Amino acid sequence: MKLIPTTVLALALSSITAAQAGLMGPRPPVNLSMGLDGAAAMHSDSAASDTTYLSGPGGEGFKTEFAFLNGVCSTVLVRRDGNPLVVCSDFGDQSPMIYLLDQNTSAVMAQMRVELGSTMGGIYAYLDHRDRVVIADGADALLWVEAKQKDGQWHLEKQKRVNLSRAVPKGEYINALNPDAEGGVWFVTDQAMVGRYDPEEKETVNLRLGKGETVHNSFANSGDGKAAIATDRALYLLEYDDDEIEVVWREEYDSGSHRKPGKLSHGTGSSPTFFGPVSGTEFLTIADNADDGEQLLIFDTGVKGKRDPLVCEVNLPVAEGVFASENSPIGLGRTAIVSSTYGYPYPIDDTLPPSVPSSAPMVGGMFRVDISEDYKPGKGVEESNPSVCSIAWENPVHSSAVPKLSVSDQLIYTVERKGDDYSFMAIDFHTGDTGASQPVGNGQIFNTLQLAGNAGFRQAYWQGTTGGVLKVGALSI
Numbered sequence: 001m002k003l004i005p006t007t008v009l010a011l012a013l014s015s016i017t018a019a020q021a022g023l024m025g026p027r028p029p030v031n032l033s034m035g036l037d038g039a040a041a042m043h044s045d046s047a048a049s050d051t052t053y054l055s056g057p058g059g060e061g062f063k064t065e066f067a068f069l070n071g072v073c074s075t076v077l078v079r080r081d082g083n084p085l086v087v088c089s090d091f092g093d094q095s096p097m098i099y100l101l102d103q104n105t106s107a108v109m110a111q112m113r114v115e116l117g118s119t120m121g122g123i124y125a126y127l128d129h130r131d132r133v134v135i136a137d138g139a140d141a142l143l144w145v146e147a148k149q150k151d152g153q154w155h156l157e158k159q160k161r162v163n164l165s166r167a168v169p170k171g172e173y174i175n176a177l178n179p180d181a182e183g184g185v186w187f188v189t190d191q192a193m194v195g196r197y198d199p200e201e202k203e204t205v206n207l208r209l210g211k212g213e214t215v216h217n218s219f220a221n222s223g224d225g226k227a228a229i230a231t232d233r234a235l236y237l238l239e240y241d242d243d244e245i246e247v248v249w250r251e252e253y254d255s256g257s258h259r260k261p262g263k264l265s266h267g268t269g270s271s272p273t274f275f276g277p278v279s280g281t282e283f284l285t286i287a288d289n290a291d292d293g294e295q296l297l298i299f300d301t302g303v304k305g306k307r308d309p310l311v312c313e314v315n316l317p318v319a320e321g322v323f324a325s326e327n328s329p330i331g332l333g334r335t336a337i338v339s340s341t342y343g344y345p346y347p348i349d350d351t352l353p354p355s356v357p358s359s360a361p362m363v364g365g366m367f368r369v370d371i372s373e374d375y376k377p378g379k380g381v382e383e384s385n386p387s388v389c390s391i392a393w394e395n396p397v398h399s400s401a402v403p404k405l406s407v408s409d410q411l412i413y414t415v416e417r418k419g420d421d422y423s424f425m426a427i428d429f430h431t432g433d434t435g436a437s438q439p440v441g442n443g444q445i446f447n448t449l450q451l452a453g454n455a456g457f458r459q460a461y462w463q464g465t466t467g468g469v470l471k472v473g474a475l476s477i
Helices: 004-021 119-123
Strands: 062-068 071-078 084-090 096-101 108-113 133-136 141-150 153-163 174-179 185-189 193-198 203-208 226-230 234-241 244-252 273-275 283-287 295-300 310-315 330-332 335-339 366-371 389-395 404-406 411-418 421-428 434-442 461-464 468-474
Touching (some): 071 461, 071 468, 084 133, 096 153, 108 153, 193 244, 203 244, 234 283, 273 335, 295 366, 310 366, 310 389, 411 434, 434 468
Antiparallel strands (some): 062 468, 071 084, 096 108, 133 141, 141 153, 174 185, 185 193, 226 234, 234 244, 283 295, 330 335, 335 366, 366 389, 404 411, 411 421, 421 434
16 A cells, blocks of 8 residues: 555645644544545544644634435545545435535536445445545445546446455444555454454454444544444444454443433434544543443553553533433544533434433533543553543533534634524634534524535535435635
């Protein structure tokens, strides 16, 4: 795998990231196997930090455009040329559609249909170091889809296909993909079989996680040798060594007794997030699924052996109902930020296992949790100490999208839902105050459905909805 251009870009981005970090802390290591850092994956990067060095639209007001794409657009990735690649589930037959959009006009420049498989396999695609979409199709195969321009016209073509059916047990499907920094493509199935495909050796290794456990979200690769997967019962820290996937530790969490309204499954709703104050990967966080209100759990990735890697568990209070989250937390430095999705009405609720209660009003709430400067990564704690982690602020936003943090403008971007009205907003990372909020649309077509957006070039923010893609820009541009 030739990475020379990417390496040059990565060095430049590392300098930018270091300069921007300040009191906020560093972003995770730049993964040389991926495309534009901070915009090449659903959760921004392979570490699922939900952060970017790119500036968003700012906090002084927004202008918006909408591109109708006839489907639920779960994944919006941004190429190094600034043009978005979007993965949508088509309204017709639910098969994944890949669209290449013009960053200036939002017009479709090229499109391709992918064989229908698991919904998640199509959602959790990413861009590799050559800006190819890497996605799982409906036949347990990995696809590399490349955008090419000829005679002024763009088109999408399948550049490579690798059949993984021998590595995926019968009756299971690929749930998510994520690359490591060495070029290996990791995948996990719905029934917790984790694998790694080596494109150079053309070999695959597998490891079955806990018997009877299931996976309903994406997972994270740290960029420095670690991977994290959350099943419906436990969080796993993994490493790849000597051609094997090894479990560093397995930590059970309170998975509760039922699915809550506003969540898609029974168990954590989090894709695990790596973050930390030095390397950007010292900590790992998810929310649990406790019946009486979820806690944010923070673990130390440097703690091994018989020591407990759990650093703290933080109760997240809300005025009414309980806290529950279907979102991946933001992670940066010594800070994790998570929002509640309790009560969010999904259009597919009647196809999911029954929730308890069957429905509930949205209660909202976004929390910033800080780890004390006194805690030294790798140390561990002998017993739970409430002073190790604390809530720095709370914002009552009814977030209807996965929040994203720009370390450049130090704002958190999300969409708020009130009834059937949707507003784009910017929240100050330091204070939790809402800096700007502006309506972007009304009705189901603008439903952001707890989907993740990504910042692009020229302060543009691209957000998927149930009908297409919303482009939010700065008024000044």
